[in-house]
Amino acid sequence: xxxxxxxxxxxxxxxxxxxxxxxxxxxxxxxxxxxxxxxxxxxxxxxxxxxxxxxxxxxxxxxxxxxxxxxxxxxxxxxxxxxxxxxxxxxxxxxxxxxxxxxxxxxxxxxxxxxxxxxxxxxxxxxxxxxxxxxxxxxxxxxxxxxxxxxxxxxxxxxxxxxxxxxxxxxxxxxxxxxxxxxxxxxxxxxxxxxxxxxx
Amino acid sequence: xxxxxxxxxxxxxxxxxxxxxxxxxxxxxxxxxxxxxxxxxxxxxxxxxxxxxxxxxxxxxxxxxxxxxxxxxxxxxxxxxxxxxxxxxxxxxxxxxxxxxxxxxxxxxxxxxxxxxxxxxxxxxxxxxxxxxxxxxxxxxxxxxxxxxxxxxxxxxxxxxxxxxxxxxxxxxxxxxxxxxxxxxxxxxxxxxxxxxxxxxxxxxxxxxxxxxxxxxxxx
Numbered sequence: 001x002x003x004x005x006x007x008x009x010x011x012x013x014x015x016x017x018x019x020x021x022x023x024x025x026x027x028x029x030x031x032x033x034x035x036x037x038x039x040x041x042x043x044x045x046x047x048x049x050x051x052x053x054x055x056x057x058x059x060x061x062x063x064x065x066x067x068x069x070x071x072x073x074x075x076x077x078x079x080x081x082x083x084x085x086x087x088x089x090x091x092x093x094x095x096x097x098x099x100x101x102x103x104x105x106x107x108x109x110x111x112x113x114x115x116x117x118x119x120x121x122x123x124x125x126x127x128x129x130x131x132x133x134x135x136x137x138x139x140x141x142x143x144x145x146x147x148x149x150x151x152x153x154x155x156x157x158x159x160x161x162x163x164x165x166x167x168x169x170x171x172x173x174x175x176x177x178x179x180x181x182x183x184x185x186x187x188x189x190x191x192x193x194x195x196x197x198x199x200x
Numbered sequence: 201x202x203x204x205x206x207x208x209x210x211x212x213x214x215x216x217x218x219x220x221x222x223x224x225x226x227x228x229x230x231x232x233x234x235x236x237x238x239x240x241x242x243x244x245x246x247x248x249x250x251x252x253x254x255x256x257x258x259x260x261x262x263x264x265x266x267x268x269x270x271x272x273x274x275x276x277x278x279x280x281x282x283x284x285x286x287x288x289x290x291x292x293x294x295x296x297x298x299x300x301x302x303x304x305x306x307x308x309x310x311x312x313x314x315x316x317x318x319x320x321x322x323x324x325x326x327x328x329x330x331x332x333x334x335x336x337x338x339x340x341x342x343x344x345x346x347x348x349x350x351x352x353x354x355x356x357x358x359x360x361x362x363x364x365x366x367x368x369x370x371x372x373x374x375x376x377x378x379x380x381x382x383x384x385x386x387x388x389x390x391x392x393x394x395x396x397x398x399x400x401x402x403x404x405x406x407x408x409x410x411x412x413x414x415x416x417x418x419x420x
Binding site for chain 1: 228407
Protein backbone atom coordinates (compact mmCIF):
# COMPACT_ATOMS: atom_id res chain seq x y z
CA UNK A 1 0.00 0.00 0.00
CA UNK A 2 1.46 3.31 -1.05
CA UNK A 3 2.22 6.07 1.32
CA UNK A 4 -0.43 8.24 -0.28
CA UNK A 5 -3.64 6.26 -0.63
CA UNK A 6 -4.65 5.84 2.99
CA UNK A 7 -2.38 8.35 4.63
CA UNK A 8 -4.34 10.42 7.10
CA UNK A 9 -5.92 12.77 7.23
CA UNK A 10 -7.32 13.18 3.74
CA UNK A 11 -6.52 12.01 0.20
CA UNK A 12 -8.61 14.68 -1.50
CA UNK A 13 -6.79 17.47 0.31
CA UNK A 14 -3.51 15.86 -0.80
CA UNK A 15 -4.36 15.60 -4.49
CA UNK A 16 -5.99 19.05 -4.56
CA UNK A 17 -3.14 20.70 -2.69
CA UNK A 18 -5.49 22.01 0.00
CA UNK A 19 -3.88 23.47 3.09
CA UNK A 20 -5.45 24.22 6.41
CA UNK A 21 -7.45 27.41 6.39
CA UNK A 22 -7.44 28.06 2.64
CA UNK A 23 -10.61 28.66 0.64
CA UNK A 24 -11.16 25.06 -0.49
CA UNK A 25 -10.47 23.84 3.05
CA UNK A 26 -13.23 26.15 4.28
CA UNK A 27 -15.62 24.85 1.62
CA UNK A 28 -14.89 21.23 2.52
CA UNK A 29 -15.16 21.82 6.26
CA UNK A 30 -18.56 23.46 5.88
CA UNK A 31 -19.85 19.86 5.48
CA UNK A 32 -17.50 18.13 7.92
CA UNK A 33 -19.21 14.73 7.98
CA UNK A 34 -19.23 14.56 4.18
CA UNK A 35 -15.51 15.33 4.16
CA UNK A 36 -14.68 12.79 6.87
CA UNK A 37 -16.89 10.06 5.47
CA UNK A 38 -15.59 10.43 1.94
CA UNK A 39 -12.21 9.51 3.42
CA UNK A 40 -13.83 6.82 5.62
CA UNK A 41 -15.34 5.20 2.53
CA UNK A 42 -11.91 5.07 0.93
CA UNK A 43 -10.52 3.46 4.06
CA UNK A 44 -13.37 0.93 4.16
CA UNK A 45 -12.72 0.02 0.52
CA UNK A 46 -8.94 -0.33 0.73
CA UNK A 47 -7.76 -0.88 4.28
CA UNK A 48 -8.73 -4.54 4.57
CA UNK A 49 -5.74 -6.76 3.93
CA UNK A 50 -5.98 -10.00 1.96
CA UNK A 51 -6.71 -13.06 4.04
CA UNK A 52 -8.41 -11.19 6.89
CA UNK A 53 -10.54 -13.51 9.03
CA UNK A 54 -13.87 -14.35 7.46
CA UNK A 55 -13.44 -11.70 4.77
CA UNK A 56 -15.59 -12.10 1.67
CA UNK A 57 -13.93 -9.33 -0.32
CA UNK A 58 -12.01 -8.91 -3.58
CA UNK A 59 -8.24 -9.03 -3.19
CA UNK A 60 -6.38 -5.77 -2.74
CA UNK A 61 -4.76 -6.32 -6.15
CA UNK A 62 -8.23 -6.66 -7.71
CA UNK A 63 -9.49 -3.53 -5.93
CA UNK A 64 -6.48 -1.49 -7.09
CA UNK A 65 -6.76 -2.78 -10.68
CA UNK A 66 -10.45 -1.88 -10.82
CA UNK A 67 -9.76 1.54 -9.28
CA UNK A 68 -6.99 2.30 -11.76
CA UNK A 69 -9.26 1.24 -14.63
CA UNK A 70 -12.26 3.28 -13.42
CA UNK A 71 -10.27 6.45 -12.81
CA UNK A 72 -8.51 5.94 -16.16
CA UNK A 73 -11.88 5.86 -17.95
CA UNK A 74 -12.41 9.44 -16.75
CA UNK A 75 -9.38 10.88 -18.53
CA UNK A 76 -6.99 13.11 -16.66
CA UNK A 77 -7.26 12.91 -12.89
CA UNK A 78 -4.64 13.36 -10.20
CA UNK A 79 -6.21 10.29 -8.56
CA UNK A 80 -4.90 7.98 -11.29
CA UNK A 81 -1.31 7.94 -10.09
CA UNK A 82 -2.46 7.25 -6.53
CA UNK A 83 -4.30 4.04 -7.41
CA UNK A 84 -1.77 2.94 -10.03
CA UNK A 85 1.17 3.33 -7.64
CA UNK A 86 0.51 0.09 -5.75
CA UNK A 87 -0.41 -2.02 -8.73
CA UNK A 88 1.97 -4.71 -9.91
CA UNK A 89 3.79 -3.09 -12.89
CA UNK A 90 2.76 -5.83 -15.32
CA UNK A 91 -0.91 -5.57 -14.32
CA UNK A 92 -0.65 -1.79 -14.47
CA UNK A 93 0.57 -1.96 -18.06
CA UNK A 94 -2.27 -4.29 -19.01
CA UNK A 95 -4.88 -2.09 -17.30
CA UNK A 96 -3.46 1.05 -18.92
CA UNK A 97 -3.72 -0.64 -22.31
CA UNK A 98 -7.33 -1.64 -21.60
CA UNK A 99 -8.21 1.91 -20.57
CA UNK A 100 -6.98 3.11 -23.96
CA UNK A 101 -9.27 0.56 -25.68
CA UNK A 102 -12.29 1.16 -23.52
CA UNK A 103 -12.32 4.92 -22.95
CA UNK A 104 -15.16 6.90 -24.51
CA UNK A 105 -17.53 9.68 -23.49
CA UNK A 106 -20.61 8.83 -21.46
CA UNK A 107 -23.17 8.24 -20.30
CA UNK A 108 -24.79 6.48 -23.22
CA UNK A 109 -26.81 3.34 -23.80
CA UNK A 110 -30.27 2.00 -24.54
CA UNK A 111 -33.08 2.64 -22.07
CA UNK A 112 -35.18 -0.21 -20.73
CA UNK A 113 -38.13 2.20 -20.44
CA UNK A 114 -40.18 2.24 -23.69
CA UNK A 115 -41.07 5.92 -23.19
CA UNK A 116 -37.39 6.86 -23.23
CA UNK A 117 -36.51 5.00 -26.44
CA UNK A 118 -35.95 8.28 -28.29
CA UNK A 119 -33.19 9.16 -25.82
CA UNK A 120 -31.32 5.88 -26.24
CA UNK A 121 -27.81 6.35 -27.58
CA UNK A 122 -26.02 3.45 -29.23
CA UNK A 123 -22.28 3.00 -28.93
CA UNK A 124 -19.60 0.32 -28.76
CA UNK A 125 -19.95 -1.92 -25.70
CA UNK A 126 -16.53 -2.82 -24.41
CA UNK A 127 -15.75 -6.14 -22.73
CA UNK A 128 -12.39 -7.06 -21.20
CA UNK A 129 -10.37 -9.88 -22.79
CA UNK A 130 -9.87 -12.76 -20.36
CA UNK A 131 -6.43 -13.86 -21.61
CA UNK A 132 -4.35 -11.18 -19.92
CA UNK A 133 -6.15 -10.91 -16.59
CA UNK A 134 -8.04 -14.12 -16.00
CA UNK A 135 -11.83 -14.48 -15.90
CA UNK A 136 -12.42 -12.92 -12.49
CA UNK A 137 -10.68 -9.60 -13.04
CA UNK A 138 -11.85 -9.45 -16.67
CA UNK A 139 -15.46 -9.79 -15.49
CA UNK A 140 -14.89 -7.00 -12.96
CA UNK A 141 -13.47 -4.62 -15.58
CA UNK A 142 -16.29 -5.43 -18.00
CA UNK A 143 -18.77 -4.60 -15.24
CA UNK A 144 -16.87 -1.44 -14.29
CA UNK A 145 -17.01 -0.16 -17.89
CA UNK A 146 -20.77 -0.84 -17.93
CA UNK A 147 -21.30 1.09 -14.70
CA UNK A 148 -19.10 4.03 -15.65
CA UNK A 149 -20.21 4.49 -19.26
CA UNK A 150 -23.72 3.12 -19.70
CA UNK A 151 -25.22 2.52 -16.28
CA UNK A 152 -28.72 2.61 -17.80
CA UNK A 153 -27.91 -0.72 -19.51
CA UNK A 154 -27.29 -2.50 -16.19
CA UNK A 155 -29.09 -5.84 -16.03
CA UNK A 156 -29.51 -9.01 -13.98
CA UNK A 157 -27.48 -10.73 -16.73
CA UNK A 158 -24.52 -8.48 -15.92
CA UNK A 159 -24.67 -9.63 -12.28
CA UNK A 160 -25.03 -13.25 -13.40
CA UNK A 161 -21.82 -12.84 -15.43
CA UNK A 162 -19.98 -11.74 -12.28
CA UNK A 163 -21.37 -14.67 -10.29
CA UNK A 164 -20.33 -17.04 -13.08
CA UNK A 165 -16.79 -15.60 -12.97
CA UNK A 166 -16.51 -16.37 -9.27
CA UNK A 167 -17.68 -13.15 -7.60
CA UNK A 168 -19.84 -13.76 -4.51
CA UNK A 169 -22.94 -11.72 -3.72
CA UNK A 170 -21.07 -9.79 -1.04
CA UNK A 171 -18.10 -9.18 -3.32
CA UNK A 172 -20.45 -7.83 -6.00
CA UNK A 173 -21.81 -5.32 -3.48
CA UNK A 174 -18.26 -4.23 -2.62
CA UNK A 175 -17.27 -4.03 -6.31
CA UNK A 176 -20.37 -1.96 -7.09
CA UNK A 177 -19.60 0.40 -4.21
CA UNK A 178 -15.98 0.68 -5.32
CA UNK A 179 -16.79 1.60 -8.92
CA UNK A 180 -19.66 3.92 -7.95
CA UNK A 181 -17.68 5.64 -5.18
CA UNK A 182 -14.81 6.33 -7.58
CA UNK A 183 -17.16 8.03 -10.06
CA UNK A 184 -18.10 10.37 -7.18
CA UNK A 185 -14.53 10.87 -5.96
CA UNK A 186 -13.25 11.75 -9.45
CA UNK A 187 -16.01 14.35 -9.84
CA UNK A 188 -15.48 15.96 -6.44
CA UNK A 189 -11.77 16.29 -7.21
CA UNK A 190 -12.51 17.69 -10.70
CA UNK A 191 -15.11 20.13 -9.37
CA UNK A 192 -13.07 21.42 -6.45
CA UNK A 193 -9.96 21.73 -8.64
CA UNK A 194 -11.92 24.03 -10.95
CA UNK A 195 -13.25 26.02 -7.99
CA UNK A 196 -9.71 26.38 -6.70
CA UNK A 197 -8.42 27.43 -10.12
CA UNK A 198 -11.17 30.03 -10.44
CA UNK A 199 -9.97 31.74 -7.27
CA UNK A 200 -6.35 32.09 -8.24
CA UNK B 201 -44.12 -11.97 -7.80
CA UNK B 202 -42.81 -14.33 -10.39
CA UNK B 203 -39.09 -14.81 -10.70
CA UNK B 204 -36.69 -16.58 -13.00
CA UNK B 205 -33.01 -17.23 -12.88
CA UNK B 206 -30.57 -16.33 -15.61
CA UNK B 207 -27.01 -17.35 -16.31
CA UNK B 208 -24.20 -15.11 -17.54
CA UNK B 209 -25.00 -15.73 -21.20
CA UNK B 210 -28.62 -14.71 -20.64
CA UNK B 211 -29.95 -18.26 -20.80
CA UNK B 212 -32.23 -19.44 -18.04
CA UNK B 213 -30.67 -21.70 -15.44
CA UNK B 214 -27.39 -21.81 -13.61
CA UNK B 215 -26.98 -18.73 -11.42
CA UNK B 216 -29.51 -19.19 -8.66
CA UNK B 217 -28.61 -15.95 -6.93
CA UNK B 218 -29.96 -13.58 -9.60
CA UNK B 219 -33.66 -12.73 -9.63
CA UNK B 220 -35.59 -11.31 -12.58
CA UNK B 221 -39.17 -10.05 -12.61
CA UNK B 222 -40.90 -10.90 -15.89
CA UNK B 223 -44.26 -9.53 -14.71
CA UNK B 224 -43.00 -6.33 -13.07
CA UNK B 225 -45.09 -3.17 -13.60
CA UNK B 226 -42.25 -0.95 -14.80
CA UNK B 227 -42.29 2.85 -15.18
CA UNK B 228 -42.03 3.98 -18.78
CA UNK B 229 -40.81 7.56 -18.27
CA UNK B 230 -39.12 9.80 -15.76
CA UNK B 231 -41.72 10.60 -13.12
CA UNK B 232 -42.24 12.18 -9.70
CA UNK B 233 -44.37 9.17 -8.67
CA UNK B 234 -43.46 7.23 -5.55
CA UNK B 235 -41.77 4.27 -7.26
CA UNK B 236 -40.70 1.03 -5.63
CA UNK B 237 -37.42 -0.78 -6.27
CA UNK B 238 -36.73 -4.51 -6.49
CA UNK B 239 -33.30 -6.16 -6.09
CA UNK B 240 -31.65 -8.51 -8.61
CA UNK B 241 -29.46 -10.01 -5.90
CA UNK B 242 -31.33 -11.33 -2.90
CA UNK B 243 -30.68 -9.13 0.14
CA UNK B 244 -30.42 -10.59 3.63
CA UNK B 245 -33.73 -10.51 5.50
CA UNK B 246 -33.97 -8.18 8.51
CA UNK B 247 -33.70 -11.27 10.71
CA UNK B 248 -30.48 -12.33 8.99
CA UNK B 249 -28.73 -8.97 9.43
CA UNK B 250 -25.89 -9.09 11.94
CA UNK B 251 -25.36 -6.34 14.50
CA UNK B 252 -22.40 -5.11 12.44
CA UNK B 253 -24.65 -4.86 9.40
CA UNK B 254 -27.25 -2.95 11.43
CA UNK B 255 -24.53 -0.48 12.38
CA UNK B 256 -23.87 -0.09 8.65
CA UNK B 257 -27.50 0.97 8.13
CA UNK B 258 -26.91 3.93 10.51
CA UNK B 259 -30.68 4.29 10.94
CA UNK B 260 -32.06 0.88 11.94
CA UNK B 261 -35.39 1.60 10.25
CA UNK B 262 -33.60 1.30 6.92
CA UNK B 263 -33.90 -2.47 7.45
CA UNK B 264 -37.28 -2.23 5.69
CA UNK B 265 -35.50 -1.38 2.41
CA UNK B 266 -34.18 -4.23 0.23
CA UNK B 267 -31.66 -1.76 -1.26
CA UNK B 268 -30.09 -0.90 2.10
CA UNK B 269 -30.22 -4.52 3.32
CA UNK B 270 -28.28 -5.52 0.19
CA UNK B 271 -25.70 -2.76 0.68
CA UNK B 272 -25.40 -3.82 4.34
CA UNK B 273 -23.43 -6.85 3.08
CA UNK B 274 -20.51 -4.37 3.11
CA UNK B 275 -21.40 -2.52 6.32
CA UNK B 276 -18.28 -0.38 6.67
CA UNK B 277 -18.71 1.15 3.23
CA UNK B 278 -22.47 1.60 3.72
CA UNK B 279 -22.02 3.35 7.07
CA UNK B 280 -19.52 5.87 5.68
CA UNK B 281 -21.60 6.41 2.56
CA UNK B 282 -24.78 6.99 4.57
CA UNK B 283 -23.12 9.53 6.86
CA UNK B 284 -21.73 11.42 3.85
CA UNK B 285 -25.19 11.32 2.21
CA UNK B 286 -26.86 12.75 5.30
CA UNK B 287 -24.35 15.61 5.57
CA UNK B 288 -24.58 16.45 1.87
CA UNK B 289 -28.39 16.49 1.72
CA UNK B 290 -30.10 16.60 5.11
CA UNK B 291 -28.57 19.68 6.63
CA UNK B 292 -31.05 22.43 5.77
CA UNK B 293 -30.92 23.73 9.34
CA UNK B 294 -27.35 24.83 8.72
CA UNK B 295 -27.30 25.94 5.12
CA UNK B 296 -25.30 29.04 6.03
CA UNK B 297 -23.75 30.19 2.78
CA UNK B 298 -24.35 26.75 1.29
CA UNK B 299 -26.75 25.72 -1.45
CA UNK B 300 -30.37 25.63 -0.24
CA UNK B 301 -31.71 22.10 0.15
CA UNK B 302 -34.20 22.28 -2.78
CA UNK B 303 -31.31 23.10 -5.11
CA UNK B 304 -29.14 20.28 -3.77
CA UNK B 305 -32.07 17.97 -4.53
CA UNK B 306 -32.30 19.59 -7.96
CA UNK B 307 -28.65 18.75 -8.63
CA UNK B 308 -29.35 15.15 -7.59
CA UNK B 309 -32.31 15.01 -9.96
CA UNK B 310 -30.21 16.41 -12.81
CA UNK B 311 -27.46 13.83 -12.32
CA UNK B 312 -30.09 11.08 -12.21
CA UNK B 313 -31.77 12.44 -15.35
CA UNK B 314 -28.44 12.49 -17.24
CA UNK B 315 -27.36 9.02 -16.11
CA UNK B 316 -30.81 7.59 -16.74
CA UNK B 317 -31.73 6.52 -13.22
CA UNK B 318 -35.53 6.68 -13.27
CA UNK B 319 -35.77 5.63 -9.61
CA UNK B 320 -33.31 8.20 -8.20
CA UNK B 321 -34.75 10.93 -10.43
CA UNK B 322 -38.24 10.22 -9.06
CA UNK B 323 -37.17 10.58 -5.43
CA UNK B 324 -35.10 13.74 -5.82
CA UNK B 325 -37.41 15.41 -8.34
CA UNK B 326 -40.18 14.87 -5.78
CA UNK B 327 -38.10 16.34 -2.95
CA UNK B 328 -36.98 19.32 -5.00
CA UNK B 329 -40.53 20.02 -6.24
CA UNK B 330 -41.99 19.78 -2.72
CA UNK B 331 -39.33 22.00 -1.16
CA UNK B 332 -39.17 24.60 -3.94
CA UNK B 333 -42.87 24.54 -4.93
CA UNK B 334 -41.70 24.57 -8.56
CA UNK B 335 -43.47 21.43 -9.78
CA UNK B 336 -43.82 22.64 -13.38
CA UNK B 337 -40.10 23.40 -13.69
CA UNK B 338 -39.17 20.00 -12.29
CA UNK B 339 -41.61 18.28 -14.60
CA UNK B 340 -40.05 20.10 -17.55
CA UNK B 341 -36.64 18.73 -16.52
CA UNK B 342 -38.06 15.21 -16.27
CA UNK B 343 -39.99 15.33 -19.54
CA UNK B 344 -37.61 17.25 -21.79
CA UNK B 345 -34.17 16.72 -20.27
CA UNK B 346 -31.49 19.06 -19.01
CA UNK B 347 -30.74 21.01 -22.17
CA UNK B 348 -34.35 21.98 -22.90
CA UNK B 349 -35.08 22.78 -19.28
CA UNK B 350 -31.93 24.88 -18.89
CA UNK B 351 -32.97 26.88 -21.95
CA UNK B 352 -36.42 27.58 -20.50
CA UNK B 353 -35.83 28.20 -16.80
CA UNK B 354 -34.63 31.27 -14.89
CA UNK B 355 -30.89 32.05 -14.86
CA UNK B 356 -30.22 30.56 -11.42
CA UNK B 357 -31.76 27.16 -12.08
CA UNK B 358 -30.38 27.18 -15.60
CA UNK B 359 -26.85 27.67 -14.24
CA UNK B 360 -27.39 24.89 -11.68
CA UNK B 361 -28.73 22.52 -14.35
CA UNK B 362 -25.81 23.15 -16.70
CA UNK B 363 -23.24 22.78 -13.93
CA UNK B 364 -24.77 19.56 -12.56
CA UNK B 365 -24.86 18.07 -16.05
CA UNK B 366 -21.21 19.03 -16.67
CA UNK B 367 -20.26 17.30 -13.40
CA UNK B 368 -22.17 14.14 -14.35
CA UNK B 369 -20.91 13.37 -17.84
CA UNK B 370 -17.77 11.30 -18.45
CA UNK B 371 -15.24 12.82 -18.55
CA UNK B 372 -16.57 15.67 -16.40
CA UNK B 373 -16.84 18.91 -18.40
CA UNK B 374 -17.25 21.24 -15.40
CA UNK B 375 -15.04 24.28 -15.98
CA UNK B 376 -14.32 27.79 -14.79
CA UNK B 377 -17.13 29.05 -17.04
CA UNK B 378 -19.59 27.08 -14.90
CA UNK B 379 -18.15 28.57 -11.72
CA UNK B 380 -18.43 32.07 -13.21
CA UNK B 381 -22.00 31.44 -14.22
CA UNK B 382 -22.91 30.07 -10.76
CA UNK B 383 -21.30 33.07 -9.08
CA UNK B 384 -23.20 35.45 -11.35
CA UNK B 385 -26.51 34.02 -10.07
CA UNK B 386 -25.45 34.41 -6.43
CA UNK B 387 -23.80 31.15 -5.42
CA UNK B 388 -20.99 31.41 -2.84
CA UNK B 389 -17.98 29.09 -2.89
CA UNK B 390 -19.70 27.03 -0.18
CA UNK B 391 -22.80 26.73 -2.36
CA UNK B 392 -20.70 25.69 -5.36
CA UNK B 393 -19.01 23.11 -3.11
CA UNK B 394 -22.47 21.79 -2.19
CA UNK B 395 -23.40 21.57 -5.85
CA UNK B 396 -20.24 19.60 -6.62
CA UNK B 397 -20.97 17.24 -3.71
CA UNK B 398 -24.67 16.74 -4.38
CA UNK B 399 -24.31 16.21 -8.13
CA UNK B 400 -21.20 14.08 -7.60
CA UNK B 401 -22.87 11.97 -4.94
CA UNK B 402 -25.53 10.96 -7.44
CA UNK B 403 -22.95 9.58 -9.83
CA UNK B 404 -22.39 7.15 -6.95
CA UNK B 405 -26.04 6.59 -5.99
CA UNK B 406 -27.32 6.22 -9.56
CA UNK B 407 -24.82 3.47 -10.32
CA UNK B 408 -25.84 1.45 -7.27
CA UNK B 409 -29.57 1.82 -7.86
CA UNK B 410 -29.27 1.09 -11.59
CA UNK B 411 -26.99 -1.91 -11.32
CA UNK B 412 -28.38 -3.82 -8.33
CA UNK B 413 -32.08 -3.77 -9.19
CA UNK B 414 -34.84 -1.84 -10.95
CA UNK B 415 -37.83 0.43 -10.29
CA UNK B 416 -41.49 -0.54 -10.27
CA UNK B 417 -44.65 1.53 -10.42
CA UNK B 418 -46.52 2.14 -7.17
CA UNK B 419 -49.34 -0.32 -6.54
CA UNK B 420 -52.47 1.25 -8.02
